[in-house]
Amino acid sequence: MTEAIKRPRRKDPQKRTVLPTLPPTSRSRRALGFTAAAAEGRFVLQKCDDCEAVTYPPREACPKCLSMNLNWRDMPEGGQLIAETTIQTSTNVYFRERTPWRVGTIALDVGIPVLAHIHGDVVEGGRVRMIARTDKSGQGVLMALPEQETANMTDDKQLRELTCDPKIRRILITDGRTQLGQAMAQAVSSAGAATVFVGIAETWRPFKGADSLAAIPNVEVMALDVTDTVSVNELASEIGGKVDILINTAEHVRAGGAMDRDGIVTARDEMEVNYFGPLRLIQAFGPGMRFRGADGVNSACAWVNLLSVYALSNWPAYGSTSASQAAAYSLSQCLRGEFHGSGVKVLNALFGPLEEDWRQHLPPPKVTSEGLAKAVVAALQQGLEELTVGAVAEDFLTRWKQDPRVLERELTQPEGA
């Protein structure tokens, strides 16, 4: 049984903060297919399209028939732990700091053995459920979980290295003026966050939900305007050292493309919030989070970008906003590179049309604020880096993966959506 995690005592101010170290980082280009799927929480293995053999670890050619036609395919998660060991020391600094560490061999139901990290509640010979996640080095790894839920299961030391569970962590939600920001505050509070800092811009303008927001347990309302560098820097000076998860809920969405707009004032507002907003937040909060990537059980662990799925491919009906979100998406990739080595994950949540005023005239299905917030919290608890929320976004992403050029053609047809 896993012992429930507790909020740590206050840090000894004379003690140096533990710096992030990394499990092995190198992967072949081929093997990155596993990492990319793990970032989405998918468990994939290479399967030979010629002889149907499943293979592990990643290879360039099928070990059975030498075909080059090996492709990553989703696999059933079941298996059985057939051998295990507990590592007591290691030459790798990351593991050396974290021993004892369980690893073992799992006989997958799909018919091959794999080496994986082992959850503390898995017993030898027992049935397991495999998960693939990115580890602190950003690479895909396998972990065997008990097949059935166990008490405090998510608090397992090894599992928590792979997840970004809000439990006992301190969260910054950058914009609490909107229903989305308020739903997000409620969701992380319910998930056991120790503190939920919620940014409010322009306190001189009243907003709906102010009272209920302040009443959410552990919420602390802070002055924050992502369009104002001074404001962002001031808040970072105040709480930058204790933000474990940052969720950027600020967005500025307006219908309209480029040619049918008069002037660039609205586009500039979109860029101020959607692109320069995260850029300011990264400059102010990024360095502190990067430094605290291994700072105990409530280390800095995740940066969450909420992005319209039209960040991936422009929808001319919201063309100008789409462009600013594309900029934000591109920036998130830069951030992922800059966070590499820190153990802080970048979670990009791509969502379809949200149920809110500026998308009011769009037809359903839409994503509710509560639905998006819940999905983000679940993704953090699972340690995902890629999340797609809502039927529109899921369909969009499928088409984007199939062929982004075809999707672009679809979106730019008169009836495109």
Next chain:
Amino acid sequence: MNADTTTVLPALAEALVAGKVRTIDLTHTLDPDFPVIILPPEFGQCARFRVEEVSRYDERGPAWYWRNFTCNEHTGTHFDAPIHWVSGKDLPNASVDSIPVEGFVRAVCVVDCVKEAAADEDFLLTRDFLVAWEAEHGKIPEGCWVLMRTDWSKRSAADYLNLRDDGAHSPGPDASAITFLIEERNVVGFGTECVGTDAGQGGHLSPPYPAHFLLHGAGRYGLQCLANLDQLPPTGALLICPPLKIKNGSGSPLRVLALVEENSA
């Protein structure tokens, strides 16, 4: 040059140095968090005041500190030119760069509406109120500025704009007051402590936004977001309010000063 003009300014300069004439700052600090007017969100919005550091004695410029700032022509304590409003759009010399500079230095009358604004946040300054004010302080001189003092500048940020779900609530003039000032007193401009020259609910008056519509239609100017009006006498002070010389500018943030004789406040 006649003898008077060569004695007035040296005397003023001497009085300034001697502290017999005080200089009062009527300006709010340009602060990113200072309220701006809020229009329905479908309309273009007034940009907030923002600064971005270019360098601060660092690798971006080792010996100097400077910043870029951005704002609207109507952010913070600011000047409204006639061209700001549709009623003044076709007037000659109606933008901040072309307005005759004489109007930027003028006598100023300060109408105390503090008590009335405290009792009624939607208080409207009327012609009758001005006539009553004149009975006490004398006739408003031609070509002067008239400022409406409400102590609104002392309010907290949220109470300053006083936004509710039916809009902003703050005092201002009605059409009769503005018409009186333009047609019967020929003032050069009208100013307030609130975020605009019009009342918070001024859009529901007739004509809508009477201060903007009537003043600018008649080629007069506006000042708003003024502070420290409580330090001015009802009459006898001199207002200095030159806006930035922005090409075709509809207005501009500015430093507003008043000269006050020491014994007159």
